[in-house]
Amino acid sequence: MPNACEKALFIGTFAATKQELMKKLIVAVTGMVMMASCSGEKEQAMNQSQYDAKVDSLVGDKMNDLFMQSMEDRDRRISIEVKPKADSIVAAWQAANK
Numbered sequence: 215m216p217n218a219c220e221k222a223l224f225i226g227t228f229a230a231t232k233q234e235l236m237k238k239l240i241v242a243v244t245g246m247v248m249m250a251s252c253s254g255e256k257e258q259a260m261n262q263s264q265y266d267a268k269v270d271s272l273v274g275d276k277m278n279d280l281f282m283q284s285m286e287d288r289d290r291r292i293s294i295e296v297k298p299k300a301d302s303i304v305a306a307w308q309a310a311n312k
Contacts, residue, residue, distance in 0.1 A: 260268065
């Protein structure tokens with residue numbers, strides 16, 4: 215009959231083995247999911263004209279977004295910056311004409 219130390223050693227060993235088993239199981243399941251997500255279908259290679267069309271489409275969309283953002287920034291900045299500039303120009307003009 216095993217004594218208390220032998221029982222504790224057995225339980226500790228089983229727990230370590232169970233942890234190792236869980237780690238291996240997680241690695242195996244992760245590997246299977248990754249392999250399943252990689253389908254056998256390969257992406258068709260694009261020729262130069264298809265590639266250029268795709269790039270032009272992406273760049274055109276981004277350029278439109280940037281243009282709209284710059285217009286919004288310009289409208290916001292005009293209201294902030296024009297008044298002080300105009301005031302300084304008028305003050306300089308009035309100082310020069312005294």
